[in-house]
Amino acid sequence: MYKINYIFSILFLSLWGVGLAQETDDIGTETVTVVKPYSPTVSDAFKIKSTPTLNDSIVLQKKKVDYNIFSVPVASTFTPAKGKASRVKKTPPPTLYNSYASIGLGNYNNALVDLYTSREFRRGESLLDFGLSHHSSRGAIETTPLDADFYSTKFNASYAKKDRYMDWGASVGLQHQLYNWYGIENEEFDDATIAGIDSQQNYFNAEAKAHLNMEDSFFKKGNILLRRFWDATESGENRVVLAPTIELPITEELVTINTKLDYVNGSFVNAPLNGTTNTGEINYSQFQVGVNPSLLVLRDDLTLNLGANFVYGLDMERSDSNFYIYPAVTASYRLLDENVIAYGGIEGELKQNSYHGFVEGNPYVSPTLDIQPTDQQYEGYLGLKGQLFSNVGYNIKGSYTAENRRPLFLLNPENQSRTDEKGYFFGNSFQVFYDDIKTLGIFGELNIDVNRNFTLGVNAEFYDYDTETDNPAWNLPSIKGSLFMDYQIDKQWYFGANLFYVGERKDLDRTIATGPFPPAIPDVILTLDGFFDANAHVGYRFNDQLSVFLKASNIANNHYQRWANFRVQGFQALAGVAYKFDF
8 A cells, every 4th residue: 555655756756747747948859760660579488497307316425524533742853053153273374474584505505585575564564584595506517617606686675654644665775696607618719718707796786775655645656776786897887767657647547657767877887898908997877867757548448648758868878868768558448348348559768788787687797798778769559468267367469669879789809909997808708788679579378267275377488570670689589488386286286387588589699800901700609599498397385384394596507698698507406495483
């Protein structure tokens, strides 16, 4: 009844609303065109079939299974161990000792002594070092009737101090060397002449050095050298070198200005051996002032150094001066990271030659030398270096050099008209011969780290010389090479060896004729054979302090000529002991 009343109420309100709408609004008429009559359809319906009931006595019924858990408490005494972080076994740091002593003795009466001690102050801010070394041999060489003794004793003392923004140091050194002009073959002169030859020469050197390095300052570093060098024939030389360096950062680049003042002065009591008479002493005095500004450019894999070298050279003895301008350009570029690095450059300089430097190159020079600087106009080079593998490094370089007044060691002529105090005028000493030379060179090097205990290296050099005088490049080899190795066999044993080769060289044999009607004696060009020299050493460490060693030199027992008429000692063996300690 309630629903019927509800329906009638809705119909009544709807009709009433329509009536009101018709009374108030006129919506007009619309014409409806029927395009297609409406034809409703009813889809087919599908009735779901009821599942039939299966009545079969054969079908087995599943049995209901009830599961029950029977829990029994079990007593346990297991206690898991707490985890611990594994520790890396530390290698104990090596014990450092401030002093070292070594002594060795061998055949040919060879002796070797090394002493060294170092003291620290203020926790390493200051360091005081002392060193003494001695090497000598008093053995005879069978191919010459003259003594072939030599020895060299050197003492050094240095002090260095390091602060927060600077470090500086100073050192002094003293050295005494003894050599003999023994370059005379057996039966070349009679016994009376041999007995009258005083072939011994002594060299003495005293020098002082100082350096200063600054941080956060336009003055970057500076070096000073003071040296006095003299010999047993009253020859003497003084040298002073000052070399300050200034660095000026400009935007992202760095400008470096290297300056140098180099002064050498000396004299020889005797004249050169090319004349029949000793006409008097030789004096020399050379002064150089050089400025080398350069701009360092760093761009990713490119390093470029653009500079020039300006040098003023003054020959004070001859009152002659010259101004030189040399290139100073170097560059390197990483083609393949560390595997292939291309580098090159072109550089030049005015090299200051000295009596001290010539003696270091050849101790058998006569005290009758002409000292002049070498004008190295340029040295251009181009090369590749890097690593073929992680443990194999290489370096290949080609170069071309042009030099004026390059010094060459040339055998002095035999000149028995001289009556100098020392016997260096029997064709048994060397002079310095200056020539203008252009040199084409090729250099190759290979270094192999087989493992952390075994290293191996080999290098070779090839040169072609073009001289202005059309003479051979006296005593300069066309081929040089060397091979070296170091092997730490175990904690106690260590071993090392080196083998080097020097190719053929040329020298000149001359005689100064004497008498009222001197005979014409032709000059003879000497060819010195190339030679190998093999050396090795082995040692055993008992502990961190005590060790013994054995050194062998010229293992092939080859009596080759290092210089014309100067044959070396044969096979040499030297055994010794070394000890480290705190002093």
